[in-house]
Amino acid sequence: MLYSMHEYAYYAASPLRAMAQLTRDFWGSKLNPAADTAVGRTLYASAELFSNVTRRYGKPEWNLDSIEINGHPVRVSVIEDWDSPWCRLLRFQRDPSDLRRAKKKTVGPAVLIVAPLSGHYASLLRGTVQEFLLDHDVYITDWANARQVPVLEGRFDFYSYIDHIMEMLKVIGARCHVVAVCQPGPPVLAAACLMAEDNNPHRPASMTFMGSPIDARFNPTVTNNLAQEKPFTWFRSNMIHTVPPPYPGVGRRVYPGFVQLYSFMSMNEARHTDAHWEYFNSLVANDGDGTQKHLEFYDEYLSVLDLTEEFYLQTINLVFQTFALPKGELVHRGRKVDCTAITDIALMTVEGEKDDISGVGQTQAAHGMCPNIPDGMKELYVQKGAGHYGVFNGRRFREDIYPRIRDFIAQNDRVA
Numbered sequence: 001m002l003y004s005m006h007e008y009a010y011y012a013a014s015p016l017r018a019m020a021q022l023t024r025d026f027w028g029s030k031l032n033p034a035a036d037t038a039v040g041r042t043l044y045a046s047a048e049l050f051s052n053v054t055r056r057y058g059k060p061e062w063n064l065d066s067i068e069i070n071g072h073p074v075r076v077s078v079i080e081d082w083d084s085p086w087c088r089l090l091r092f093q094r095d096p097s098d099l100r101r102a103k104k105k106t107v108g109p110a111v112l113i114v115a116p117l118s119g120h121y122a123s124l125l126r127g128t129v130q131e132f133l134l135d136h137d138v139y140i141t142d143w144a145n146a147r148q149v150p151v152l153e154g155r156f157d158f159y160s161y162i163d164h165i166m167e168m169l170k171v172i173g174a175r176c177h178v179v180a181v182c183q184p185g186p187p188v189l190a191a192a193c194l195m196a197e198d199n200n201p202h203r204p205a206s207m208t209f210m211g212s213p214i215d216a217r218f219n220p221t222v223t224n225n226l227a228q229e230k231p232f233t234w235f236r237s238n239m240i241h242t243v244p245p246p247y248p249g250v251g252r253r254v255y256p257g258f259v260q261l262y263s264f265m266s267m268n269e270a271r272h273t274d275a276h277w278e279y280f281n282s283l284v285a286n287d288g289d290g291t292q293k294h295l296e297f298y299d300e301y302l303s304v305l306d307l308t309e310e311f312y313l314q315t316i317n318l319v320f321q322t323f324a325l326p327k328g329e330l331v332h333r334g335r336k337v338d339c340t341a342i343t344d345i346a347l348m349t350v351e352g353e354k355d356d357i358s359g360v361g362q363t364q365a366a367h368g369m370c371p372n373i374p375d376g377m378k379e380l381y382v383q384k385g386a387g388h389y390g391v392f393n394g395r396r397f398r399e400d401i402y403p404r405i406r407d408f409i410a411q412n413d414r415v416a
Contacts, residue, residue, distance in 0.1 A: 351382045
């Protein structure tokens, strides 16, 4: 009933939300002579805050119409190259004439960024995509919201995820480079193992794992401890709920995005409370810069999607409880996943020193699991001072992490 109660609470708050919006418009109007008083600004800020906190956050837009290369604007088009009911493969195409004007002499190899399927939309990696576009043809996985997928479309589980990765690598063609951000680490590594064993011509030339729980036994975080302390049946009984109408996926059993969001926010409750208090004060002070940054962050952060029951529970079981891949016990469609099969796929791992979701050591465990990759094709990097999101976004990513990944990809493109 939790999902239905959540929907009921949203609609029940509609009259209050409408009143708040009217109050905000009244006290924010330039025609109101009292709008620019302390009382007027405070009432406006209160109404605006309530309206934003209680509204529905839809799927964010990419807003990547152009990037700047060598001081010149380069137009970007988003093209859908492949799709299934569960995912779209998006390609960010840079305008060739703009690239020539920007004097971009070399165009780097194709990169598939595998976005996490863990509650947020792929657009959370907007900053990641923007940096890679400076030097590469970029593809990204745009995972579907399970509540929008009709039950007749069937199931999507951990093994379906692996199949999707292999299919998308085939669609891109040749030997591109794959970058897995957080959650995708284990299934992407599994896909690479299977393709390497088959000597598949579309296996990646390199794989980069960023803040991924490849082996969650190392340096466990609060998230890891929860998965270990609670039995599997607890997750099935308490975290899975049924999609209510009017969503297309009505009747589907899911791990709701709003439950995941609450889990994320509860880990840093004081930080989010302070952020909203600062937003309120910025509204009162009419600080446009402060309010805009807050809105940009939370418009993305509060936009969440649902995961299918089977994918969520299998991830809990295989990645965080039984550690199937690092133990060599993962079986995909009747085939044992063997990490020693990888011999010519370069491997880079990136971790954040202060990552509170995937602790230091969990990602770099991939190096020990893939002993047959030559040492010259491996790179291990830990970013000082970076938390989980700092691994793939923000100043440290732009200045320190991305240049290393770019150079790593360039050095290992020779094996393609």
